[in-house]
Amino acid sequence: xxxxxxxxxxxxxxxxxxxxxxxxxxxxxxxxxxxxxxxxxxxxxxxxxxxxxxxxxxxxxxxxxxxxxxxxxxxxxxxxxxxxxxxxxxxxxxxxxxxxxxxxxxxxxxxxxx
Amino acid sequence: xxxxxxxxxxxxxxxxxxxxxxxxxxxxxxxxxxxxxxxxxxxxxxxxxxxxxxxxxxxxxxxxxxxxxxxxxxxxxxxxxxxxxxxxxxxxxxxxxxxxxxxxxxxxxxxxxx
Numbered sequence: 001x002x003x004x005x006x007x008x009x010x011x012x013x014x015x016x017x018x019x020x021x022x023x024x025x026x027x028x029x030x031x032x033x034x035x036x037x038x039x040x041x042x043x044x045x046x047x048x049x050x051x052x053x054x055x056x057x058x059x060x061x062x063x064x065x066x067x068x069x070x071x072x073x074x075x076x077x078x079x080x081x082x083x084x085x086x087x088x089x090x091x092x093x094x095x096x097x098x099x100x101x102x103x104x105x106x107x108x109x110x111x112x113x114x
Numbered sequence: 115x116x117x118x119x120x121x122x123x124x125x126x127x128x129x130x131x132x133x134x135x136x137x138x139x140x141x142x143x144x145x146x147x148x149x150x151x152x153x154x155x156x157x158x159x160x161x162x163x164x165x166x167x168x169x170x171x172x173x174x175x176x177x178x179x180x181x182x183x184x185x186x187x188x189x190x191x192x193x194x195x196x197x198x199x200x201x202x203x204x205x206x207x208x209x210x211x212x213x214x215x216x217x218x219x220x221x222x223x224x225x226x227x228x
Contacts, residue, residue: 004157006157033215033216035216035218042218042219042220042221043204043216043218043221045215045216045217048215056215058215090157090158092158092216100146100165100166102148102160102163103148103160103216104160105150105157105158105159105160106157107156107157108156108157110155
């Protein structure tokens with residue numbers, strides 16, 4: 001079956017702009033999580049959505065937001081972009097049940113802020 | 115606080131030699147444990163997982179990992195490394211049976227010499 005699809009793969013934006021990233025999870029998966037990956041900070045959790053509700057949130061400013069649609073697809077939005085937002089943004093899909101489930105990741109969206 | 119430690123930032127192994135990548139976790143309760151691999155510019159691919167039971171788990175691409183509760187460790191091993199194994203490897207943990215998130219180590223970059 002198809003894996004996790006993230007679009008676009010690459011983005012270049014200017015400081016102050018906003019950006020929207022998209023993630024389509026594996027069919028049947030209801031949980032979508034977002035992570036930011038940078039060389040300095042590594043992989044950091046942004047937030048998780050399950051059945052259209054934000055279930056967990058990491059320690060990021062309010063400029064980072066997300067949502068999930070009824071078909072489980074998720075979008076992540078970053079407003080008022082800063083240079084430090086340049087990163088690889090990864091989306092992970094899982095069943096979202098308690099216990100023994102694993103997360104599968106997409107290829108990521110490489111965001112460059114200039 | 116919950117954390118995952120990968121003590122080695124870089125490791126160089128000769129092709130055909132054996133490999134062991136170290137991973138330790140903090141926090142008293144035993145988490146669910148995972149190893150992921152990331153090739154340059156790509157997303158994370160799940161190599162293997164440990165939920166419970168047999169402490170030696172087999173994964174894809176000939177990798178295995180051993181869970182040792184007494185050492186809070188989950189080390190990744192491969193008996194014979196191939197040049198195509200060169201990549202960055204991430205250990206991750208998820209605590210509790212609830213909807214907790216993945217906590218990642220900083221990663222270990224594996225270089226394979228001819």
